[in-house]
Amino acid sequence: MKRLSVILVLVFALVAAACASGTSSTTTTASTATTEGTTQAAAEPFKIAMIAPSAINDLAFTQSMYDALLAIQTEMGGESAVQIDYTDNAFVVDDAAAAVRDYADQGYDLVIAHGSQYGSSLQEIAPDYPNTSFAWGTAGDTFGLSNVFAYEAASEEGGYVEGVMAAALSKSGVLGVIGPIEVGDAKRYVDGFVAGATAQNPAIDIKVNYTGSFSDVALAAAAATTEIGQGADVLTGSAQMVTGAVGVAQQDGVLWFGTQADQAQLAPDIVVASQVYEWQVVVDQIISLIKGGTLGGQSFVIDLANGGETIAYNPGYSLSEDTKALAEKTIAGIIDGSIEPPRPAASS
């Protein structure tokens, strides 16, 4: 009876997890469940698959790419022209690698591995599927493979602009930054923000706090409370855990600058602006190349100049004309090269 009940429980747990997540999870460690979604399609649509480390509605990294794919789908004629499938919450690299292989096996035209941690897996998998195009971000390395594209965001540019605005808007002269881990896209954004704020006000005091987690919302909230306690009246941050920090900012009447996606909905009164990643600028080019026969070998950057990064002002916050003009001037300066935000030392 006992053995049967153990088997029953295992089956129950696996079925429940599978039903709830849509893919059968073969992990034995307590890792995050993966979810899979499908938009139906008819004859010969261009099939795109996306694998990402967090949820597609995280209002940050993953959502930025998912929103871009949806925009492309609409632009190219809807579900009959472009089919989008995704596996999100694939934080564990092994889960993601399995999903990448799966999609490639099923004959997808473009498999997007949206996470810098997926690089080594992609390097192994891509050569096995020479007729499938893979895209990897955020990164600049295509491993010399002819079917791998790479893409990244020059997030230091939008960070710089927001840093300038933050320093201009701060009354206490203290800014606060809540970052996840000091790597990749988050580091670029924060470095840009610090540089922009310091350029605007050399006497500005910026508290930078890397909490060490991309997902710990409670820790981000505590970090925000700590920085506000030190006098910060404008905050910013990167990664999906910032929702906790925004909540604290809303409560204490502190301003917020967002990145990766438009975060105005989190706190309509205090979000000043967000740097939005418009990945479709890059994915458009990739799709054209694929249709023309080139499956990889190029890397792309979204920045302010090519419209891949935009500053979305929150209409619910009344931004002064002066600050807005300052922001626009900074954007123009970065585009024409007269302002140089800090660039990463070597391409990742």
Place this chain on the structure above:
Amino acid sequence: MSEFFKIAALVTTASTGIRYATSYLYAAIGETFGQRSGVLNLGVDGIMLLGAFGAYYTTRQTGNLWLAMLVAAVIGLIMGLAMAFVSVTLQAEQGISGIGFYLFGLGMSDLLFQKLVGTPLPIPGFPQIRIPWLSELPVVGQLLFSHSIIVYGAFLLVPITTYVLNRTTIGLKIRSAGENPAAADTLGVSIARVRYGTVMFGSMLAGIGGAALTTELRIFQSNLTAGQGFIAVALVYFGAWRPVGVMYGALLYGLVASTVLQLKTLGVIPRSVSDLATMLPAVITILALVVAVQRERQPAALTKPYQRGG
């Protein structure tokens, strides 16, 4: 470093630590009851997530925070019933079934969130309550007497549950079910009923802990708890299966986390060792676990299903 020892900074650090510890405390006290009666529930994190989503969705739909807490409690009770059925009636391996519940809670809360809400939208939270006169005391006022009802509730649970466990008949039954179920059985204690009760109560508190988290953060998103439930289980061991000990454990974890944040903010912890510092709350909990296991014996019948006749 001297900045850290300024009164204002110390008070912020301690107050943040207390608030951070709250959801851990609810879940850990609940788990204490279950473990004291002999049942290990590793699904706490999943139940917290389900309770959190239930509270979040209820608040979004009705704006009624108390109704939200009730919904979370009921969700916890139902999950507790399921867990008790699996652990006590089916007598399954408790560690494994707990993980199953965790995966279920994680996936289901995420699925429901995606289908019913779609994107993170803020909710209101419980207001800060300043206890008259006491909250005006210097230092202590802001530190202890200016929190929300949810925080007060968690800490009030400690003396209440300590009393129940040590001074009431039901507490005696719980403890005996966990120490020597065979002997308790001969004295007429229904082991199954006691364990059902404690597991359901513990899961109810886990659900409330999740609701406490979501109303404190005023948002919900995928994997909101980020493993808090597992830390809560560890805290039960740390606290030597006593609510007061569990409270100290939760406070230690919370205060270490908030101290690390404060030191990072002040620049005392340089960015080069920032990730090492992030580990500290977990490292200290592990060290404390080692000490606790040496000091105190766990309930003798923990994780062992009971069958009359051996």
